[in-house]
Amino acid sequence: MLDRRALKEIDLVTIGLLVVISLIGIVFVHSAIYYHASQFVWRQLAWLVLSLVVLFLFLLIDYKIMLSFALPFYLLMNLLLLSLLLFGKLVHSTKSWFVLGSYQFQPSEITKLAIILLLARVFSEYRDDLMSTRAFLVSSAIVGVPFVLTALQPDLGTALTYLPILFGAYILAGMKKKYVIIILVAALLSGYVGWNYGLKDYQKRRIETLLSPAQDPRGSGYHLRQSKIAIGSGGLVGKGYHKGTQSQMRFLPARHTDFIISVIAEETGFIGILVVFSLYLLFLYRLFSTSWIAPDRAGVYICFLSGMLIAGQFLINVMMIVGLFPIAGIPVPFISYGGSSLLANFLVVGLVLNVRMRRFAFI
Amino acid sequence: MARIYEDLGIVIKRSKIAFFVMLALAILVVFFYWKLQVLDHEKYWKLAEANRLRQIYLAPPRGLIMDRQKVILADNVPSFKVSLIREMVNNYEATIDKLCSLLNLDREELKSRIDRYRSLPAFEPIIIKDNLKLDEVAVLEARKEEFPELRLEVEPRRNYPFHELAAHLLGYLQEVSLEEMKSNSDRIWHPGEMVGKAGVEKQYDEILIGKEGKLIETVDSLGWSRGEVERIEPQKGQDLMLSIDLDLQKKAEELLQGREGAIVALDPRTGECLAWASSPSYDPNLFINRFSPEEWFKIINDPGRPLENRVIRGLYSPGSIFKITMALAALDSRIITPETSFYCSGSINIYNNNFSCWFKPGHGRLDLAEAIKNSCNVYFYQLGYRMNIDTIAHYASLMGFGKKTGVDMPGEKEGLVPSNEWKKRTLGQKWYPGETISVAIGQGPLLVTPLQIAASTALVANRGKKILPTLVKLDSHQPSSENVGLPSETIEEVIEGMWRSVNDGGTGHGAYQPGFDVCGKTGSTQIISQETAEKLTQKGEEIKKTHSWFSGFAPRYNPQIVVTVLVEFGGMGGQTAAPMAGEIFKLYREKYVRQKSAEGN
Numbered sequence: 001m002l003d004r005r006a007l008k009e010i011d012l013v014t015i016g017l018l019v020v021i022s023l024i025g026i027v028f029v030h031s032a033i034y035y036h037a038s039q040f041v042w043r044q045l046a047w048l049v050l051s052l053v054v055l056f057l058f059l060l061i062d063y064k065i066m067l068s069f070a071l072p073f074y075l076l077m078n079l080l081l082l083s084l085l086l087f088g089k090l091v092h093s094t095k096s097w098f099v100l101g102s103y104q105f106q107p108s109e110i111t112k113l114a115i116i117l118l119l120a121r122v123f124s125e126y127r128d129d130l131m132s133t134r135a136f137l138v139s140s141a142i143v144g145v146p147f148v149l150t151a152l153q154p155d156l157g158t159a160l161t162y163l164p165i166l167f168g169a170y171i172l173a174g175m176k177k178k179y180v181i182i183i184l185v186a187a188l189l190s191g192y193v194g195w196n197y198g199l200k201d202y203q204k205r206r207i208e209t210l211l212s213p214a215q216d217p218r219g220s221g222y223h224l225r226q227s228k229i230a231i232g233s234g235g236l237v238g239k240g241y242h243k244g245t246q247s248q249m250r251f252l253p254a255r256h257t258d259f260i261i262s263v264i265a266e267e268t269g270f271i272g273i274l275v276v277f278s279l280y281l282l283f284l285y286r287l288f289s290t291s292w293i294a295p296d297r298a299g300v301y302i303c304f305l306s307g308m309l310i311a312g313q314f315l316i317n318v319m320m321i322v323g324l325f326p327i328a329g330i331p332v333p334f335i336s337y338g339g340s341s342l343l344a345n346f347l348v349v350g351l352v353l354n355v356r357m358r359r360f361a362f363i
Numbered sequence: 364m365a366r367i368y369e370d371l372g373i374v375i376k377r378s379k380i381a382f383f384v385m386l387a388l389a390i391l392v393v394f395f396y397w398k399l400q401v402l403d404h405e406k407y408w409k410l411a412e413a414n415r416l417r418q419i420y421l422a423p424p425r426g427l428i429m430d431r432q433k434v435i436l437a438d439n440v441p442s443f444k445v446s447l448i449r450e451m452v453n454n455y456e457a458t459i460d461k462l463c464s465l466l467n468l469d470r471e472e473l474k475s476r477i478d479r480y481r482s483l484p485a486f487e488p489i490i491i492k493d494n495l496k497l498d499e500v501a502v503l504e505a506r507k508e509e510f511p512e513l514r515l516e517v518e519p520r521r522n523y524p525f526h527e528l529a530a531h532l533l534g535y536l537q538e539v540s541l542e543e544m545k546s547n548s549d550r551i552w553h554p555g556e557m558v559g560k561a562g563v564e565k566q567y568d569e570i571l572i573g574k575e576g577k578l579i580e581t582v583d584s585l586g587w588s589r590g591e592v593e594r595i596e597p598q599k600g601q602d603l604m605l606s607i608d609l610d611l612q613k614k615a616e617e618l619l620q621g622r623e624g625a626i627v628a629l630d631p632r633t634g635e636c637l638a639w640a641s642s643p644s645y646d647p648n649l650f651i652n653r654f655s656p657e658e659w660f661k662i663i664n665d666p667g668r669p670l671e672n673r674v675i676r677g678l679y680s681p682g683s684i685f686k687i688t689m690a691l692a693a694l695d696s697r698i699i700t701p702e703t704s705f706y707c708s709g710s711i712n713i714y715n716n717n718f719s720c721w722f723k724p725g726h727g728r729l730d731l732a733e734a735i736k737n738s739c740n741v742y743f744y745q746l747g748y749r750m751n752i753d754t755i756a757h758y759a760s761l762m763g764f765g766k767k768t769g770v771d772m773p774g775e776k777e778g779l780v781p782s783n784e785w786k787k788r789t790l791g792q793k794w795y796p797g798e799t800i801s802v803a804i805g806q807g808p809l810l811v812t813p814l815q816i817a818a819s820t821a822l823v824a825n826r827g828k829k830i831l832p833t834l835v836k837l838d839s840h841q842p843s844s845e846n847v848g849l850p851s852e853t854i855e856e857v858i859e860g861m862w863r864s865v866n867d868g869g870t871g872h873g874a875y876q877p878g879f880d881v882c883g884k885t886g887s888t889q890i891i892s893q894e895t896a897e898k899l900t901q902k903g904e905e906i907k908k909t910h911s912w913f914s915g916f917a918p919r920y921n922p923q924i925v926v927t928v929l930v931e932f933g934g935m936g937g938q939t940a941a942p943m944a945g946e947i948f949k950l951y952r953e954k955y956v957r958q959k960s961a962e963g964n
Contacts, residue, residue, distance in 0.1 A: 129373060171381050172374050232399045232407025246411055270400040277393055281386065288382040292375050300371055304378045311385055318392055322399060 009357035010059060011290075015052075017283040018334065018349060022048050022342070024276065025260065025335035031242050032256040032263045033337075040256070040337065047339040051346040058350040062358060066351075067124070067298055070117040074142070077114040080107040081149040088153075108150045108158045109344035115162060116305045116351065118142055119169050124298035131173040139169045157329030164312025168305045223259075227321045231265040238269030256337040258329055262321050276335075277318075284311050287349070290356045299355040306348045419488075419580065420553045423573030424519035426600030428533060428563060430609040431637075431836065435524065437533055437564075442520035443495040445503060446488035446555070447477065451512035458512060465502055466492050479541065480554050488514050490555035494651070521557065521651050527644040529612050531672040532605070532772075532834065534562020535647035551575075557651070562672070563603065563834060565773050573600030604836045606635035614950050615640035618943045624911075624930040625673035625813040628947055631821035631916060631925050634830035636770070638947065641673040675768075675775040678810040679929060682886030683738045683870075683936065684912050685759075685805030687823060687857055690731060692758035693746045694853045701856040704730045707741035714797045718744050721887075735860025736869035738885060740804050747803025752794050755802060756782035761847045762819040763829065764811055770832040779810040806889060816914045817927035823858065824882075824916035824925055826851040858882055862919055865941075873941030874915055876948045879956070883915020883926075883944065885936030909933070913940035917948050924951050 026048065030041045066073075084107065119142055126135060143166040151159040170179070230246035233239070244266035255263050265273050284307060291303035310333050317332045319325035331338060333345040399407070428437035445466070452458050459477075463470045473491060480489050495503075503515050521536050536557040544552040553575075559565035576597030581590050615626040619642035628638040645662050662669060671677065693699045709725035711718050720726065720740040726733075734742035747755075759765060765780035779785075781802065786794045801807035814832060821830045829845045861882035864871035870885040887909040911933030916922040926944045933939035 168381070172377050174373070174377070228399065229407050229410045231396070232403055233411035234400055235404045235408070236401050265396070265400065270397060273396050273400070274393070277389065281389055284385075285382070288378060291378045294371070297371060297374065300374050300378065304374075304381070307382070315385065315388060315392070318389075318396075322392075322395060324392070324395065 005360060006357045009360070011286065011353050011356050014283065014286040014349065014353060014356075015055075017279060017286065018346070019048075019052070021276075021279055021283060022334045024264075024279075025332075025337075027241075028260055028264050028267070028335070029256045029337045031244070031267060032260060043339065044337055044342070047342050051343045054343060055346045055350045055353075058347055059354055059357065061354075063299070063302060063351060063354040064358075066117055066354075067121045070114070070121040074114040074118040077107060077111040078146055078149060081111065081146060081153075085149060085152055106158075106340040108146070108153070108155060109340045110347070111146045111150070112162065112165065112309055112344060113347050113351070115143055115146060115165055116302060116309065116348065119165065119305060120298045120301035123169065123173060123301050124296065126173065126297070129174055131170065131175050131179065135173055136170075136175070136179055139166065139173070143169075157331075160316075160328055161309065161313050161330060164308045165305050167312075168308030169301070172301060172304055223327055224321075224323050227259055227262045228323060230259075230262045231322060234266040234269045234272075236270050238265075238267045238272055241267055243267060257331050258317070258327075258336065259321055260336050261318055261332060264335075280314055284314070287311075287352050290352050293359055294355050295359045299359070302355050303352045306352045309348055310345065419514075419578040421576035421578055421595075421597045422518050422553075422556070423575050423597035424599045425521060425536075425573060426571040427602040428571075429602065429604050430607045430612070431605065431635075432609065433604070434609045436529060436605070436607075436609075437521060437523050439519035440522045441517050442493060443500045444490050444493035444516055444518050444555075445495060446490045446514045446516070448488050448512050448514060449477070453512075458510070461510075462491065462513075465506075466495075466499055468492060488554075493518070493555075494520065521648075523647045526646045526648060528609075528616060529607065529639065530562075530644045530647050531641040531674065532562055532607065532612075532639045533647060534559055534564035534566075535650040536560065536564055537650050560650075561670075561774070562772065563605065566771050567603055567835065571600040571603060574598040605834055606630075606633075606637065606836050607639060607834065608637045608954075610954060611638040611947060611950060612640065614638070614947060616642065616644065618928075618946055619930070622930050622933065623667055623673075624928070624933065625677055626926070626928050626943065626947065627674050627813050627817045628924060628926045628951070629817055629821060629830075629832055631824040631830060631922050634821070634832050635836070636832055636834050637924065637951070639674055639834070641671070641677075643667045643669040645669040672772070672774065673813065673929070675770065675772055675812050675814050677812060677929070678776055678778055679813075679910055679912075680807075680809055680888040681764075681805040681811045681816060682888035682910070682912055683740075683805055684816055684884050684886035684914055685802075685809065686735060686738065686743050687861070687884055688759055688762050688764070688819065689743055689746055689750075689755070689803055690735060690857045690860070691762075691823075691849060691853060692755055693750065694731070694856060695758070695849055696750070696754055698746065698749050699731065701731050704728050705734075705742050705745045707739050709741075711741045711744050713744060713748050713800055716797060716800075718800055731856060732860040732863055735857065735884065736863035736867060738864070738870045743803045744800050747800045748796075750799065750803070752799045752802065753782050753784075755799070756780050756785075759809075761849070762822060764809075764815055764819065768814055768818045768832050770814060771834050775814070776812055778812055778815055779808060781808040805886060813927050813929045816912070816929075817925050820883075820914045820916055820927060821925045822847065823854055823861070824922040826854050858919065861915065865915065870935075870937040871913060871915065871941050873937055874913060874945040874948065876917065876945055876952060879948055879952045880918040880920070881915055881945070881948050882917065882919050883913055883941070885941055886912030886914075887934070887936045888912065909935065911939040912936045913944045915944060915948075917952075923955070924948065 026041060026044050029044060033040050119139060122138060122142070123135070128135075143162050147159045147162050150162070226246060230244065233246065234244070238244075244263060246266055261273075261276070264276060268275075287303060287307035287310065291300045291307065294300045294303055313330055313333050316325055316328065316330050320327050320330065331341065334342065424439040425437075427435055427439075429435050447458075447462075459470065459473060462468060463473060468491070476491065477489055492499075500515065503510070503513065507515075523530070523533060537560045539552055539556045539558045543558070544554075559568040559571065564571065574597060576595045577593075578591060578595075579593040581592055611628055615628065615638040619626060619640055622642055624642055626638060626640040627636060629636045643665070649662070694701070706728045707720055707722075707726040709720050709723050711720075718740070722737070722739070726737050726739045726741070729737065729739060729742060731742075733739075756765075759780045764778055766777055767775045781794070781798075783794045786792055798807055802809055818830060818832055822828065827846050827849045829847055861871075861884050862880070863869050864885070865874050865881045865883050866872075871881075871883045874881050874883050889909055909932070911930040912928070913936050914925070914927040916925045924947075926947045928940040928944045928947075930939050930943070
């Protein structure tokens with residue numbers, strides 16, 4: 001099944017960038033939780049090694065075979081999400097986790113993979129220049145079902161990461177203007193309904209925070225204010241590794257997950273931010289550029305949607321920690337602490353690498 | 364495959380546009396970071412300097428617990444405690460070494476204590492020693508500069524001035540466990556916080572706890588306080604007034620000194636408990652010290668089980684006390700009339716088995732009142748012979764046996780009332796009529812708590828009105844007035860027997876108090892089987908292995924107090940338990956009745 005030519009085409013540049021970015025993440029997770037138990041870091045390193053191994057195994061399977069299993073895979077993941085909602089136990093006050101002994105697993109992460117594969121399969125036969133109503137409804141439903149199931153856990157942060165995938169599909173399929181209007185109206189309407197009935201108080205406060213961050217420094221605006229102080233006080237060259245006063249003295253909340261970039265900005269300054277952004281954008285370029293050389297429509301969709309997923313999370317995170325976007329609890333792929341999301345993101349990149357290495361293998 | 368010829372131009376174009384739009388957005392974001400980090404750096408640098416606020420939790424003093432005359436049974440005393448803030452530790456091992464030598468702590472214990480809170484955020488202070496001696500406080504204060512990671516604080520600490528007195532009633536406090544912190548996430552917990560783990564302290568924890576305060580202070584880069592920003596004082600918890608009378612309580616515990624058993628006294632008019640003693644006892648002050656595992660193990664491994672609240676958790680056979688229930692059941696179901704008499708020859712043969720009376724020579728012919736007075740077994744064997752176990756179970760349940768009394772105290776046990784259905788369900792066997800004969804004198808599988816006996820005695824004293832026992836005087840408590848539906852004339856017949864038992868040379872004469880008209884019933888429960896007991900008597904050995912019961916009320920009309928006494932291995936009820944109850948009746952009369960009549964004169 002595996003073509004020797006394909007093996008030679010494995011994109012080591014992208015994998016190299018991925019490993020460097022992940023290691024930067026681990027180094028700063030270590031700094032962020034310096035006074036916590038240090039086992040966090042070893043655990044994350046173990047996850048990185050595991051993710052790399054799984055990634056290489058993943059590359060052995062042709063993405064065209066994966067596409068043929070896209071629907072059952074997608075249905076299975078939704079079933080898992082549904083059963084979590086019905087039977088799951090509360091862990092960290094959400095029902096996002098399957099607990100097997102001391103091991104926790106978050107199916108909402110792997111669901112991203114299923115969404116990308118199913119959308120790619122649905123659109124692989126779609127040749128129209130513009131998106132039809134049917135295509136619009138089908139793709140919206142494909143993302144909408146797991147979105148609702150995940151948001152109900154309640155894990156709005158992870159659910160929101162599905163949306164860049166959907167927008168990616170709209171963009172590629174060629175959305176008509178009238179759908180843009182429908183989406184805007186739907187968004188406003190669901191925003192209104194969600195605000196009054198759906199959102200938890202803390203989520204509301206976070207959105208209010210974006211609108212007026214300065215009003216209550218210890219209350220709702222606290223996270224954003226602390227994050228901005230950490231970033232701004234870092235200056236050009238930063239305060240030094242382990243020396244960030246804001247992140248070390250616990251003024252910075254969730255510093256090893258959602259606010260890891262703030263820690264980097266405080267301790268390494270604008271220079272560090274430039275380095276991290278450059279590496280990340282280079283990496284994103286590798287993902288997107290693969291879609292430009294993909295052999296078939298499904299390949300284009302896979303690479304582009306994967307790129308959208310990673311880029312969307314990155315952009316939202318770096319914008320939310322400086323107040324350009326509501327604080328939504330979205331971590332940075334590969335840099336933030338978190339085992340199952342690291343593995344899931346590696347597999348998403350694996351999809352892109354898979355398309356790239358098989359771009360010459362026509363038969 | 365033909366896909367190679369597929370025209371992908373348009374999707375690739377869209378993909379490129381989308382990427383470059385996002386790239387442009389990212390570059391704009393980079394400019395925003397530039398503005399924040401380079402152009403506005405000075406502003407944020409100053410903010411960072413001023414930003415070092417630390418929030419400290421201030422423990423509220425718990426509400427006081429008092430007896431009915433406002434004597435304080437539980438209060439608070441100031442105490443010094445020292446905690447460690449892990450995120451400020453520079454050299455972990457060195458800090459631990461120094462702490463151990465300064466405060467005389469065991470190294471392993473200290474480490475395991477810190478490890479226990481590993482999963483909590485590093486800024487939360489972990490209490491490493493409390494109840495510090497003054498010289499320890501002085502040492503720490505003097506070397507303050509050396510230990511920025513330590514916090515020395517004064518905290519209100521629970522104190523029980525009477526030590527072992529009423530310990531089971533009051534309960535005790537212990538540090539909240541990590542499991543509790545995680546399972547009850549509605550409440551904001553602080554590591555090392557003390558919570559009620561038993562007794563009134565547990566039952567009314569939410570009322571007693573008060574409201575925490577907080578202190579927000581500015582700290583410098585080393586963590587030193589540079590002044591308070593905001594201080595919200597903690598609010599003391601609500602005080603609780605118990606219905607307990609300290610004098611009666613003291614008397615009850617004094618009587619039980621050196622024995623294992625329980626005494627409960629209550630007011631049948633309201634259900635308010637006046638005394639609640641369980642022996643042996645323990646000193647709840649010992650639990651307050653966060654570092655006393657040895658004492659803790661000593662208490663839980665004590666064979667006398669001092670932690671057990673025998674009043675509601677001790678399960679015993681009721682013995683002859685159950686004859687009250689039997690008499691009421693037989694009268695009410697018209698198996699006998701008060702005049703029905705049986706002949707006691709010292710034993711009786713039923714179902715080919717010999718059942719003997721405790722009085723070998725036999726009581727002769729006696730009616731119901733005399734049978735209760737003399738606690739004649741044969742008379743009640745005759746009742747058991749004529750009654751069905753389910754009828755007995757029905758009346759026992761009417762008297763409150765086999766279910767919780769509902770007293771405001773955690774951990775109450777239900778006891779057991781056997782029935783056909785019970786035996787089928789638990790043993791899968793049929794009930795044998797022979798077993799009913801044992802139940803008729805309160806033996807067999809029957810199990811009751813001393814509080815259930817007290818509540819059932821109150822029901823008799825109230826001529827059929829049931830009470831809900833309570834410990835705390837709260838406005839919301841309404842005395843229950845549920846009538847169980849036994850005619851008061853029927854109850855009066857039984858009370859006549861109980862009166863004779865104490866006042867007319869019956870088994871309960873030990874509880875006699877001149878001028879107070881005590882009515883009561885004794886009980887002795889066999890812990891060894893009938894056969895063994897007979898063998899021992901034949902050999903001329905004294906049987907000591909019985910629990911001793913007395914339960915009664917006074918005065919006969921308009922009763923004011925119910926007293927129930929249980930002494931484990933106390934011998935015959937009339938010998939041990941009845942005189943103890945007599946002492947309680949005597950003290951109550953001196954304190955409440957004579958005083959009142961003196962006032963009246």
